[in-house]
Amino acid sequence: MQPLRFTGRTLDVLDQTLLPEQEVWETCDTYELVAEAIEKMKVRGAPAIGATAAYGIAIGAQQGLELSKGEFLSYLEGVCERLAKTRPTAVNLFWAIKRMRGLIQTNADLDVADLTKLIIAEANLIAEEDVRLNKQMGQHGLPYIPENARILTHCNTGSLATVDYGTALGVIRAAHDAGRNVTVYADETRPYLQGARLTAFELHRDNIPVTVVTDSMAGYLMQQGMVDLVIVGADRITANGDAANKIGTYSLAVLAKHHGIPFYVAAPMSTVDYELETGASIEIEQRSADEVVFIGGKRMAPEGVSALHPAFDVTPHELITAIITDRGAVESPDEERMAKLK
Numbered sequence: 012m013q014p015l016r017f018t019g020r021t022l023d024v025l026d027q028t029l030l031p032e033q034e035v036w037e038t039c040d041t042y043e044l045v046a047e048a049i050e051k052m053k054v055r056g057a058p059a060i061g062a063t064a065a066y067g068i069a070i071g072a073q074q075g076l077e078l079s080k081g082e083f084l085s086y087l088e089g090v091c092e093r094l095a096k097t098r099p100t101a102v103n104l105f106w107a108i109k110r111m112r113g114l115i116q117t118n119a120d121l122d123v124a125d126l127t128k129l130i131i132a133e134a135n136l137i138a139e140e141d142v143r144l145n146k147q148m149g150q151h152g153l154p155y156i157p158e159n160a161r162i163l164t165h166c167n168t169g170s171l172a173t174v175d176y177g178t179a180l181g182v183i184r185a186a187h188d189a190g191r192n193v194t195v196y197a198d199e200t201r202p203y204l205q206g207a208r209l210t211a212f213e214l215h216r217d218n219i220p221v222t223v224v225t226d227s228m229a230g231y232l233m234q235q236g237m238v239d240l241v242i243v244g245a246d247r248i249t250a251n252g253d254a255a256n257k258i259g260t261y262s263l264a265v266l267a268k269h270h271g272i273p274f275y276v277a278a279p280m281s282t283v284d285y286e287l288e289t290g291a292s293i294e295i296e297q298r299s300a301d302e303v304v305f306i307g308g309k310r311m312a313p314e315g316v317s318a319l320h321p322a323f324d325v326t327p328h329e330l331i332t333a334i335i336t337d338r339g340a341v342e343s344p345d346e347e348r349m350a351k352l353k
């Protein structure tokens with residue numbers, strides 16, 4: 012199930028805030044609506060956010076077709092700036108915008124209509140590449156998924172978080188497609204419940220055995236010998252192999268280390284940010300406390316009590332058994348080994 016449909020004029024986004032109860036497609040015919048879809052997490056997941064932003068620039072270009080060349084270029088810069096302000100942690104967003112800006116600068120001598128055609132083609136290319144690279148990542152991940160593996164995962168890293176196929180779920184999907192018997196424990200992933208709502212939805216639909224657990228059950232499952240490996244995605248991996256991912260990932264990595272269980276991170280190279288040396292420099296998105304306090308519209312904590320909502324945490328590279336990318340896997344990642352992937 013793909014989360015995006017580019018029609019040539021609009022970007023239709025499957026509203027993930029409504030899944031699994033309702034499958035509602037929202038039509039974005041302006042770059043503003045695309046930016047809002049990212050901000051409101053109608054579309055989410057690092058690679059999907061990157062592709063959506065690229066399409067946002069393509070739609071923005073189409074909105075500006077009547078402008079003079081000079082006006083068009085400065086207007087496009089404003090479109091890029093708006094999209095860059097939507098969410099701070101997933102580097103794929105900035106990677107996609109940088110790639111689109113590069114294309115615009117290199118072809119700035121073209122007329123507005125021809126430049127717009129190139130922009131649309133580049134957005135389509137980013138989307139196509141994502142699917143291809145995810146499948147490649149799946150193949151690189153296969154050696155780490157043994158037959159009968161019982162796998163714990165966090166958040167949603169599947170088709171819904173990418174253009175298709177997925178990152179960590181892509182590796183699981185590749186193992187399933189290769190005929191391996193795998194079963195998945197999906198952390199519900201409080202507070203946004205990407206695991207319970209989206210991962211369970213995707214895997215169930217694809218007939219990959221899935222069992223939902225609360226985040227707090229992970230230690231128990233590991234202690235009982237019920238988990239063979241953990242695999243998660245990432246929103247940003249720094250030059251030394253530290254990985255930011257959905258809040259709760261770090262706790263899983265610590266638990267996995269304690270129990271001697273391998274802990275894998277699967278992400279495309281567009282998630283690797285070589286400009287940041289360590290995870291300490293990653294900006295962690297702070298979201299509304301209401302998302303913690305309310306569940307399904309019902310208040311769970313007394314009125315007036317404060318709540319925190321950091322949306323991501325950083326897992327230090329020492330806790331990661333291997334980072335699996337579309338270019339191959341890096342075991343025991345550190346700065347030197349990560350640099351070899353460049």
Ligand SMILES: CSC[C@@H](O)[C@@H](O)C(=O)COP(=O)(O)O
Nearest residue numbers: 055056057166168172244245257
């Ligand atoms: C392929 S997805 C990797 C990550 O983006 C994913 O694990 C995650 O943390 C998504 O967070 P979200 O806040 O739902 O966008």
